[in-house]
Amino acid sequence: MAVLGTISGLFLMTTVYLMVAVVVIFFIYDYWTHTYFKRLGIPGPPPKPIFGNALDFSKPIFDVIDEYANKYGPVVGIYMWRRPLLLIRDLDMLRDIMVKDHHRFYNKFPFPMSSGNFDNALFLLRDAQWKRVRDITTPTFTGKKMKMMSGILNEGADTMVEKLLQSCDEDGNIDSLELFGSFVMDSVASCGFGLKVNSQKDKDHLFIKNGKRFFEFIFNSPVFMAVSFMPFLRPVVKFFNFSLFPKDVIHFFTDVTEKAVALRESHPSRQRVDFLQLLIDAKNGKSKMASENDEDDIHNKYFKDAGADENISTKTQKYLTREELLAQN
Numbered sequence: 001m002a003v004l005g006t007i008s009g010l011f012l013m014t015t016v017y018l019m020v021a022v023v024v025i026f027f028i029y030d031y032w033t034h035t036y037f038k039r040l041g042i043p044g045p046p047p048k049p050i051f052g053n054a055l056d057f058s059k060p061i062f063d064v065i066d067e068y069a070n071k072y073g074p075v076v077g078i079y080m081w082r083r084p085l086l087l088i089r090d091l092d093m094l095r096d097i098m099v100k101d102h103h104r105f106y107n108k109f110p111f112p113m114s115s116g117n118f119d120n121a122l123f124l125l126r127d128a129q130w131k132r133v134r135d136i137t138t139p140t141f142t143g144k145k146m147k148m149m150s151g152i153l154n155e156g157a158d159t160m161v162e163k164l165l166q167s168c169d170e171d172g173n174i175d176s177l178e179l180f181g182s183f184v185m186d187s188v189a190s191c192g193f194g195l196k197v198n199s200q201k202d203k204d205h206l207f208i209k210n211g212k213r214f215f216e217f218i219f220n221s222p223v224f225m226a227v228s229f230m231p232f233l234r235p236v237v238k239f240f241n242f243s244l245f246p247k248d249v250i251h252f253f254t255d256v257t258e259k260a261v262a263l264r265e266s267h268p269s270r271q272r273v274d275f276l277q278l279l280i281d282a283k284n285g286k287s288k289m290a291s292e293n294d295e296d297d298i299h300n301k302y303f304k305d306a307g308a309d310e311n312i313s314t315k316t317q318k319y320l321t322r323e324e325l326l327a328q329n
Contacts, residue, residue: 036084037077044068044077052079081232106130118245120327133324136282148273149191156186156200163200185211191275194260210252214245257326279328283320 027049034047045068047053056064065087068076074090088094097105107126118124122133139145160183167174182200189195189207199208223242227233243250257276264280320328 030082033082034079042075042077043072045072047079052081054080118250118327120324122328133320136320137328145278152190152274153187156183156190159186159198159200193256194274194276210249213249254326261325279320279325283325
């Protein structure tokens with residue numbers, strides 16, 4: 001019994017020592033991680049153990065960023081838990097990152113959750129796939145193509161002006177958020193899907209209801225907020241297949257886009273110049289790549305002049321897949 005008691009005591013002491021060692025090593029690692037910007041000489045708010053600066057964002061995000069910039073300067077280093085992030089307000093540095101050296105900074109912050117078909121959207125893609133889809137879709141946004149869609153946008157603008165004048169004649173009260181939101185929704189439906197929904201007069205249209213749910217769900221989703229501030233929860237979210245958007249909303253927009261594409265492809269003579277048609281052309285390989293694009297597009301000119309990423313192969317397919325088309329729309 002004495003021997004068993006001695007062994008049990010040694011096991012207990014060893015377990016305690018191991019637990020203490022693990023805790024000490026964890027906090028040393030945590031401290032080392034949170035001194036990353038300090039070692040680089042980049043100023044920033046002092047991070048808290050484990051959380052970094054994540055707890056500061058319980059306040060409105062823009063107020064926090066403004067406070068950081070005023071206190072620490074145009075380049076601030078912060079930590080979301082253990083992930084280091086740079087907040088940049090220096091205009092010259094932003095120009096280099098977003099234009100001159102953009103080919104080295106195109107990867108965005110990893111999205112914390114799955115979003116169904118929208119996982120192939122340009123703003124979520126990374127590395128070679130982003131480069132390829134970006135090159136294919138870039139001709140869609142030239143000044144010339146935008147001008148060709150101006151007539152569609154003007155229709156929505158005329159309706160908005162009519163609604164504005166009507167409100168002035170009645171009581172003079174105008175809900176600016178609703179007015180401009182409806183105009184944007186009409187423009188998106190018309191240019192992106194080839195639909196005329198007239199949300200400024202018909203607020204019960206299915207497109208309007210699903211569009212509002214699409215945007216509202218992102219910022220009201222507790223799972224999204226939790227994973228954004230606690231990245232270590234991503235494997236759990238992925239395992240349970242949580243989606244960023246309601247699945248019925250994703251199904252609705254996917255179904256609308258597929259039907260619109262099928263209608264356009266079955267009646268090629270009825271084409272009109274809008275975003276959807278330009279994406280269909282890109283899917284069918286009819287769209288020129290960015291290197292052949294209109295020279296009047298300043299953004300593309302700078303993108304080409306900046307050079308290509310040596311890590312990305314240029315021998316890639318020059319058309320959009322069905323999934324990529326649905327995601328961009």
